[in-house]
Amino acid sequence: MQATFPHLALWQDVQFYIAGQSLEPEESVTGNETIVPTMRGKWMASAKFVLRGEAATLQWQAFLAQMQGRIGTTLVPCRSRYRPKDRNGLPLPFCSIGGIAGSQTFEHFGFQNTPVNRIVLASAAALRATELDLTLNDTTGLRPGQFFSIGERLHRVQLHWRPSSTTNRVMIEPPLRAAAPAGSRLEIERPVCKMRMVSETEGLFDQAMAVTPSTPVNFMEAL
Structure with missing residues (x-):
């Protein structure tokens, strides 16, 4: 399970x-x-x-x-020490679930915040891809050494460059575990x-x- x-x-x-x-x-x-x-x-x-x-x-x-x-x-x-920031350069929250102050739910559940699409894939990526083109919506971007996840799979940035004024490209490890369509969300707050x-x-x-x-x-x- x-x-x-x-x-x-x-x-x-x-x-x-x-x-x-x-x-x-x-x-x-x-x-x-x-x-x-x-x-x-x-x-x-x-x-x-x-x-x-x-x-x-x-x-x-x-x-x-x-x-x-x-x-x-x-x-x-x-969890890592230096994580991505939002578009204003402010730190992103790591905890995405809130509880009830001074109390607990019987089944230990909490209340999850609505996810924000801060980064999405600008184009589709194939299985085993190691380079991704990104669209930045609400972040200053991913720096080499930072973590992110797509779905259930974790990745780390090796390199980040801009081949054009509108394109942000990263090289990652490990290669993608599954193909991902354009618009797929990258989780950078809590990979x-x-x-x-x-x-x-x-x-x-x-x-x-x-x-x-x-x-x-x-x-x-x-x-």
Whole structure:
């Protein structure tokens, strides 16, 4: 099943990286190494969350139950330090879900903000494409090193240039997992990646009453 990522968990440490982009180097008799690229690179994520209060703790336990170890998948938000800005150069919000102050909903749900189409594809992009033409609606644009997602798939910008006064083009990694039509929305406020847990014991935490629970968890991209 696809579980909803718990919005009450407080991010503490987080790393997103791509693994498996090349085979293990082979060394010749002269000592030269051969690096062989592959097409199987996928996102990995390691994070640590603080669970503050009853609502956050129960929500996380429900999330673990829904994930069923390595069986379930979820859209893991990709948190990074320096993210895109809006057209006025102001920081974009990362949290897209609001709760009820001083209370909790019985099923742990929140109220999601309406998404804004800040960037869309200016032209269709094929499967495995690594260059995208963009239309900027409400942002100063994507800088190399920043993350975005299209649908359930996460990408990172390698290069950004303007081949003409009206065209913004980016080179990305990894290549597109699926073809995308013109007008497809790029999520730059809260990019996500479809992932599953690396092991059956991810996300466990100390149930002692005297401590504020914190939990490490590792994810891998679900392809």
